[in-house]
Amino acid sequence: MAAQRRITNPALFICDLQEKFRPAIHEFPQVIKTAQKLLxxxxILDIPVFATTQNAPRLGPTCPELGLDVPGGVQTAVHADKTLFSMLTPEVRKGMASLGSRLSCVIVxxxxHICVTQTAIDLxxxxxxxxxxxxxxSSCNxxxxxxALARLRSEGVVVTTSESWLYECVGDAGIEEFRQIIGVVKESHQSTKDVLQTLCKI
Known part of the structure; x- marks a missing residue:
């Protein structure tokens, strides 16, 4: 039997990672590191990316190190601005509709407690x-x-870590892209450790 991925129809949602928020958000650089790893x-895995900004005319564009929708950067299925708190704008919904009826949505x-929660509940x-x-x-406070994470678990969201999700997404060391994913995991080993120690303290 051919190796198959464990998570079907995945889509990555990048919620409002804008430069303007950098000084206000708790451990913002750590969130960026995880977003970069998943991007x-x-x-590698050909996962569509949905990105949003919150009121970009006032709050500005996404952080440049994410490289979203720039020449040579990560091309998104949809990169929408919004005033909604949820990411499910008409543009995002239209992009999702082209991918199938049931997606496996991963959110960073x-x-x-605001935009991430409302996006997750809508999905x-x-x-x-x-x-x-x-x-x-992360959040300001x-x-x-x-x-927020406890509430999301109670609603039925799977709260997990980036590395756990990547391995679950791949599901089988026999798939063609596994070596490349292992490369991403190895290269981000120290930053993953640092992020977990700051954002996921027990």
């Missing part, structure tokens, strides 16, 4: 599988984060 994996970004209500990456989300 690299998305290119900010803020955990659940529409029948999608939802993963929120604990080492890839760090105390909001565990409360």
């Amino acid at each position: 690299r994996a998305s290119q 970004g900010i803020e955990t 659940l209500r529409e029948g999608h599988k939802v993963y929120v990456i604990a080492d890839g989300v 760090k105390e909001e984060i565990p409360i």
